[in-house]
Amino acid sequence: MATERTLSIIKPDATKRNLTGKINAKFEEAGLTIVAQKRIHLTKAQAGEFYKVHAERPFYDELCEFMASAPVVVQVLEGDNAIAKNREVMGATNPADAAPGTIRAEFAESVGENSVHGSDAAETAAEEIAYFFAGIEIVG
Numbered sequence: 057m058a059t060e061r062t063l064s065i066i067k068p069d070a071t072k073r074n075l076t077g078k079i080n081a082k083f084e085e086a087g088l089t090i091v092a093q094k095r096i097h098l099t100k101a102q103a104g105e106f107y108k109v110h111a112e113r114p115f116y117d118e119l120c121e122f123m124a125s126a127p128v129v130v131q132v133l134e135g136d137n138a139i140a141k142n143r144e145v146m147g148a149t150n151p152a153d154a155a156p157g158t159i160r161a162e163f164a165e166s167v168g169e170n171s172v173h174g175s176d177a178a179e180t181a182a183e184e185i186a187y188f189f190a191g192i193e194i195v196g
């Protein structure tokens with residue numbers, strides 16, 4: 057298995073409910089290592105740039121408002137198959153479809169306010185990590 061890095065975001069619904077530690081415990085228990093991390097408050101424009109792939113979707117404006125509504129924790133997770141493993145620990149986008157024990161099954165409030173983001177492929181992981189972190193800030 058290849059060692060990978062992926063971008064993770066703990067979203068506003070979760071930071072507001074003080075769930076950062078509980079969520080990160082799940083990543084660490086799954087063998088993922090947090091190799092970079094910061095708490096930031098995105099502007100709507102910064103959230104819009106990050107999620108620009110969804111610009112044509114009906115929920116885009118609501119998503120950008122939500123992501124700018126409170127602080128987020130952006131972080132880089134590293135480990136074997138980290139991109140897929142992160143998505144597995146997160147669970148399905150809609151918490152109603154998320155497998156028991158996953159972050160979204162346990163903590164998400166709705167399909168929009170679903171507690172975590174995770175990169176979906178190697179190329180997007182590299183782009184998303186570079187959006188938030190300089191190489192010198194990632195300490196594996």
Ligand code: ADP
Pocket residue numbers: 110115119148149167168169170172173174176
């Ligand atoms: P994922 O975060 O699982 O990769 P997507 O990339 O499809 O999911 O969507 C990005 C984010 O947009 C979701 O995590 C969620 O916050 C929001 N979203 C997706 N679908 C909807 C929807 N039908 N209504 C509201 N928000 C949505």
Ligand code: MG
Pocket residue numbers: 174176
């Ligand atoms: Mg996605």
